[in-house]
Amino acid sequence: MHTNTQEKAESPFHQGEQRVQQRFGVRDKMERFGRQVIRDYMPEQHQDFYTQLPFVFVGHADKNGWPWASILFNQSNLITVLDEKKLRLNVKPVKGDPLQNSLDKGERWGLLGIELSTRRRNRLAAHIQHVSEQGITLEVDQAFGNCPQYIQQRKHHSIGPSNMPKEACTQITEFDPKIQNLIQTSDTFFVASYVANGSGSVSEGADVSHRGGKPGFIRIDDNKTLTIPDYTGNFHFNTLGNFVENPKAGLLFIDFVNGHILTLTGTVEILWDSQETEFFDGAERLWTFTLDHGYSLKNVLPLRWDLPDYSANTQLTGSWKEAEQAKKSSELKNTWQDYTVTNIVRESSVITSFYLQSPEGQNPNFEAGQFLTVKSFIDAKEQVRTYTVSNAPKDKLIRISIKHEQAQSGKPSGVFSSFMHQKISIGDVLQAKSPVGAFKLVSPINKPIMLISAGVGITPMIAMAQHILQECFRTRSQPNVTLVCSARNSEQRAFFVELNNLVEQASGYIRVIWILSQPEDNLILGADYHYRGRLSKPLLETLLPSIKCDAYLCGPNEFMQDQYDNLRALGVENKQIFSEAFGPSSLQRDKSIESKVPVAEEAMIHFTKSKVEQAWTKGDGTLLEFAEAHGLQPEFSCRSGQCGACKVKLNKGQVSYQQNITAEITEDEILLCSAMPAKSAGNTPSKLEIEL
Numbered sequence: 001m002h003t004n005t006q007e008k009a010e011s012p013f014h015q016g017e018q019r020v021q022q023r024f025g026v027r028d029k030m031e032r033f034g035r036q037v038i039r040d041y042m043p044e045q046h047q048d049f050y051t052q053l054p055f056v057f058v059g060h061a062d063k064n065g066w067p068w069a070s071i072l073f074n075q076s077n078l079i080t081v082l083d084e085k086k087l088r089l090n091v092k093p094v095k096g097d098p099l100q101n102s103l104d105k106g107e108r109w110g111l112l113g114i115e116l117s118t119r120r121r122n123r124l125a126a127h128i129q130h131v132s133e134q135g136i137t138l139e140v141d142q143a144f145g146n147c148p149q150y151i152q153q154r155k156h157h158s159i160g161p162s163n164m165p166k167e168a169c170t171q172i173t174e175f176d177p178k179i180q181n182l183i184q185t186s187d188t189f190f191v192a193s194y195v196a197n198g199s200g201s202v203s204e205g206a207d208v209s210h211r212g213g214k215p216g217f218i219r220i221d222d223n224k225t226l227t228i229p230d231y232t233g234n235f236h237f238n239t240l241g242n243f244v245e246n247p248k249a250g251l252l253f254i255d256f257v258n259g260h261i262l263t264l265t266g267t268v269e270i271l272w273d274s275q276e277t278e279f280f281d282g283a284e285r286l287w288t289f290t291l292d293h294g295y296s297l298k299n300v301l302p303l304r305w306d307l308p309d310y311s312a313n314t315q316l317t318g319s320w321k322e323a324e325q326a327k328k329s330s331e332l333k334n335t336w337q338d339y340t341v342t343n344i345v346r347e348s349s350v351i352t353s354f355y356l357q358s359p360e361g362q363n364p365n366f367e368a369g370q371f372l373t374v375k376s377f378i379d380a381k382e383q384v385r386t387y388t389v390s391n392a393p394k395d396k397l398i399r400i401s402i403k404h405e406q407a408q409s410g411k412p413s414g415v416f417s418s419f420m421h422q423k424i425s426i427g428d429v430l431q432a433k434s435p436v437g438a439f440k441l442v443s444p445i446n447k448p449i450m451l452i453s454a455g456v457g458i459t460p461m462i463a464m465a466q467h468i469l470q471e472c473f474r475t476r477s478q479p480n481v482t483l484v485c486s487a488r489n490s491e492q493r494a495f496f497v498e499l500n501n502l503v504e505q506a507s508g509y510i511r512v513i514w515i516l517s518q519p520e521d522n523l524i525l526g527a528d529y530h531y532r533g534r535l536s537k538p539l540l541e542t543l544l545p546s547i548k549c550d551a552y553l554c555g556p557n558e559f560m561q562d563q564y565d566n567l568r569a570l571g572v573e574n575k576q577i578f579s580e581a582f583g584p585s586s587l588q589r590d591k592s593i594e595s596k597v598p599v600a601e602e603a604m605i606h607f608t609k610s611k612v613e614q615a616w617t618k619g620d621g622t623l624l625e626f627a628e629a630h631g632l633q634p635e636f637s638c639r640s641g642q643c644g645a646c647k648v649k650l651n652k653g654q655v656s657y658q659q660n661i662t663a664e665i666t667e668d669e670i671l672l673c674s675a676m677p678a679k680s681a682g683n684t685p686s687k688l689e690i691e692l
Contacts, residue, residue, distance in 0.1 A: 012038040012142065014195060014203035017241030023272075026235045034236065038144045040202065041084040046122050046143055050079045050087060050113050054156070055303065059110035059192030059208030059250065060102040066265040066292065069192035069208050069252035070099040073303060075158050082137070087126075090135040094300045096169030098263065103131050108205030109138065110192065112146075116305065117155050119148035125205050141202040147234055147476070149313045150212030152187050154256065154305040161302070164259075168298040172264075174223040174291065182253055182262060183220060187310070188212045192250035193242030207238045212311060213282075216319030224266075224291040226251075227276075229283035231317060232475045240287075243268050249289055259301035264294035279326040279365065281318030281394055282474060316394055316474050325363035332362070333434035334647075336375065341428045342397060347494040348487075351456055352421055353390065353401040356430065364389075364398050366435030368467035369460040369552070369580070372400055373637065373645050374432045378419050384635050385416040386643040388554075388580070389435050390459040390495075392466035398435065401494065403456035436644055438662035439580040441552070445471050445479045448545040452535070452563050454486040454555030460580055461485070461554060462495050469506055480545045481510040486535055486555070489518050490528060513543055535559075537566040547571040553579040553587075560587055580642070589660075597656040603677035603686035607632065608651065610692055616677060623655070624672035627692060634672055634692055641674035653688035654678040 012034040013021070021027040042050070050056070055073035062068060072078065072091050080088045093099035102109075111124040122145050126138035172179065192208045211228070219227040230240065243249065247269065253262040271277075271286040280286075318326075343355040356372075358364050366389060375384040387400040404421045405414040424430070441464045443449050449468070451461040465483050472479060487493045499512045514529040523529060531539060540563065551567050553560045560579050564587055567577055579587045599618060606613045610632055620626045624646055627634050637645040641661030647669050655675035663671055670690070677686040 010201060010203075011035075012203060013236070014197065014199070014201060014241065014245065016195060016243075016245035017203070017237050019244055020237040020240045021235065024235070024237075030235050038142050040140065040142060042081065042087070042124070042140055042143045043084075046145070047081040047084065049115075049120070049122055051081055053078055053113050053115065056089070057112040057114065057190050057208050057210075057252070058099060059112075059194070059206040060099060060107065061194040061196070061206055062098050062101055062265075065194070065196075065246075065248070066098075066250070067192040067194040067206065067246075067248050068098045068102075068250035068263060068265055069190045070097050070263065071190075071252065071254070071261065071301070072099075073301065075302075080135075085140050086129070086137060087140070088135045088137045092135075094261075094297065095167065096295055096297050096300070097261075098265075098295070103128065103136065105129065105131070108141075108194075108196070110205065110207040111138075112190070112208045112210060114151070114210060116151065117153065119151040119153055119311065121146045121148065121151065121210065123207075123209075125202065125207065127205070141205065144236075146210075148311070149233065149476075150231060150311050150317070151210060152212055152307060152311055152314065153309045154307055156303045156305045159259065159302045159304060164302055165299040167300050168296075170296045170298075172291075172294050172296055175220060176223075179262060179296065180220050180223075182255060182260075183218055183226065185215050186218065186253055187215050187307075187314070188254070188256075189218070190252040191239055192252070193239050193246070194248065195242050195245045197245060207242055209239050212314055213317050214310075214314060214319045214322075216321050217317065219320040221288070226289045227271075227320075228287055228289065229277075229280050229317070230285045230287060231282050231313075232284055240270060243270055243287065251289060254301070256305040256307070259299055259304060261297040261300055262294065263297065264289075264291055266290045266292040266294075276323065276327075279318075279330065280320070280323040281326075282316055283318070313474060316470055322363050325361055326365040329358065329362040329365045329434050333365075333436060336431045336433060337362075338429045339374075339398070339432045341424060341426055341430065344424070344426060347401055349491040351401050351403050351492075351494045353399050354420065354424065356398045356400065356432070358398060363396070364393065364435065366393050366398075367440040368393055368463040369440035370435040370437035371439075371460075371643060372398060372432050372435045373635075373643065374400070374416075374430050375635070376416070376419065376430055378415055382633070383416050383419075384637055384645055386437075386637040386645060388437075388459040388463070390463050392463055392470055394467075394470055401456070401459045436664060437642075438664050439552075439554075439578060439642075441467060442578070443550040445475070445477050448480040448549035449482070450543070450545060450549050450551045451481070451483040452540075452551060452553050452555075453484065454535075454559040455492070456494075457553075457555030457559075457580070458485050458494055459554075461552065462499065464552065465499070465502055465510060465512075469502055469510065472506070472509065478509045480549075481506075482543055482545050483510065483512045484515065484535060484540075484543060485512065486515045486517070486559070489516055489520055490523055491520075493529075515539075535563065537569060540566050541570055544570060544572075549576065551577045553577065557587075564589070587660075597654065598679040599656045599658065600677040600679045600686040603653075603688060605677070606687070606689045607692040608689055618676075621676075622673055623670070623675050623677075623688075623690070627672060632692060636673055639673045641671050644671065646672040648672060649691040651689040651691060653686060654680075655688070 114121040125142040130137040339356040345353045390401040391399040405417040644663030656678040
């Protein structure tokens, strides 16, 4: 009769694991969960699983305390399950494997059973009970299942003894070119860690875990040091918890094509808050490995593997090459660069998408909801506009989806949209700056989220919805997301098929609601749209997932103001409502967000690059209006403090903003479109030096 760890007072996690869980706010949750799923016996399905494996991975420590990861293999009858607490490994370690020296009774091992063809895996913590000619008998301390994230699907086949080349074992103390090539091209490795704190707890001992990613996800810093990303996992933090207690690791690399093994041991350092994490897709943190010593075992595996497919989770992660490209893009975000149009797709009768390839050697680096600033010469005049990026940040291209505005007197926006719709073709080049903007998805995806759009305001919302879908898949979360899309009719209903596919992939945790004000007679209610008319307060109340949700608004200013007022009336807090403004108007909130510095009555303005120095008075308006009145042509777009296109450096003085601005600026930057000289202390006239 077995006992479950859940029934015991002892925690299934040691203090290192607990400290990491506490660091990331999952300590209580994982304690409850761990007591349910971490057992001190093998469930029947685990027993069946282990008995059919041709290979198993082992984590252990040698007599000097160095951890190692090893592989044991036997095409038939590798593991015999004696009962729910005991199993026998019917095999001995290969020659040269440090595991040969860790076969004493009582030695703590970690086992990872993994079936690469199905991506299934389970883990054991055990100790040696007996070693004989028949094999190695282990008694189970802990047993639990693992999710298949980042496991590349591989199928193996055997090599007959007569076809096996001669084995060779070489000790190494640094990475030579061949070893570097194996590491750099690897999409999989195994990491062993070890804790012996003297408590005698079952949570002590060795662990071995799988790590996967795109080829190039391990960076070789020098001939002894590697930097490795750590992705979202099961939140047990077995490996990191062991590192906290004992900063050493064993790494195992397999040459799946030739049957070679590279086994290494060394020291580790966890980089909890490295800035490099920002640019590496999927990385939650980084850690480094510094080699102490290791062994290269040639021709020891009578197995070969084919690679039918990468894990879908792996596809959402990055490589160090891509991280460097993203970092370069970020460093050049305020620089005009050439973007090539690679595809053009008509999304509705008024909206067309343009897919842009970023400059060579760069990867897009932005957040869902941000915008791209583009410029071109139209009728011999430079025109600058901003357009929201309508795809997810992990995509390799940038998509902007533009409504064809008709040019009207006093509304120059139609000039650029007409140019894009009528003149731009695949292969053309636009100048653009990297995406920026303060309107972006900031909510944790485990919080209810409502995305409310009208017309072309759907563009940031579809980017946010796609990003949420990818993050939910990567983190195995199931949020509550409602996307409300308002349009006139089916002809003006953009991204309908794309959003239907997104809803299907989300399996229920993202819903899309279509509201058409003038639907065609042939449309089917419930299939082609959900509500007729406009988004009213009573309808919004029925769709609102919770008054505790975060709400994002984008669309015409009148629409956004109405929905903001409705949300506030329904109890959604002001701080939970985010908006994107198109044009000079901005949302009128029911309480001020920005305190206003008094405006000067007069000031002396020095535009340093243009060598223009002129007196300004309050009637001259904003610094953008003042600059234009004196013959300068600074870049601008929204003229409302939203886009950041008019951002310049302020070398001296202080400015006042008389409206809420949302564009991101540093302490020494200002937005010309919204700034006026601030009143100085006493009667001293204000003086500003601006790099323009």
